[in-house]
Amino acid sequence: MGVVGGLQYIVYLVFLLVIFGLAVWALVDAAVRPAGAxxxxxxxxxxxxxxxxxxxxxxxxxxxxxxxxxxxxxxLLSAVAAIVYLVDVRPAVAPYTRRRGPRGPSGPSRGGW
Incomplete structure (x- = not known):
């Protein structure tokens, strides 16, 4: 394997590992969201x-x-599925997901006067 072949292999490996990471991220995110959301x-x-x-x-x-x-x-089909979830579904579901920690007037101050 020459220099170019080695470089192509590294790029290919990184590309596939990024797709796998993206799919895992989307799967974990979907798993922690409530079904009602x-x-x-x-x-x-x-x-x-x-x-x-x-x-x-x-x-x-x-x-x-x-x-x-x-x-x-x-x-590539796996990447499409993960990207559709992360770009379309995740932002739509996020407002309906309960956040941990105090909220409202009794919560911690975020600045201001």
Whole structure:
């Protein structure tokens, strides 16, 4: 393997690992959101998104080196699923997710006079 081949392998490896990380991030985020938040936001159910993101995570894992069990276009489909969740569903569901810590007038001051 020459210098160019080695560089291509590194770029390919980083690309696939980023896709895998993106899928894992989306899966963990969907798992911690309450099921009612998805319905309140007008999105598909939590179970639907968990199934899609589990499949995306598994597919992206199986395309990573040294496995190479599946073609790269399946990793690209995994990236699409994770990106759709992170860009569309996650922001819509976020306002309906309970946040931890004090809120309202009794909560800690965030500045001001």
């Amino acid at each position: 998805f319905v309140s936001a007008g999105k598909r159910t939590k179970n639907f998104w968990l199934a899609i993101l589990v499949a995306a995570t598994v597919l992206s894992f199986l395309t990573c080196p040294p496995l190479y069990l599946l073609p790269i276009f399946l990793a």
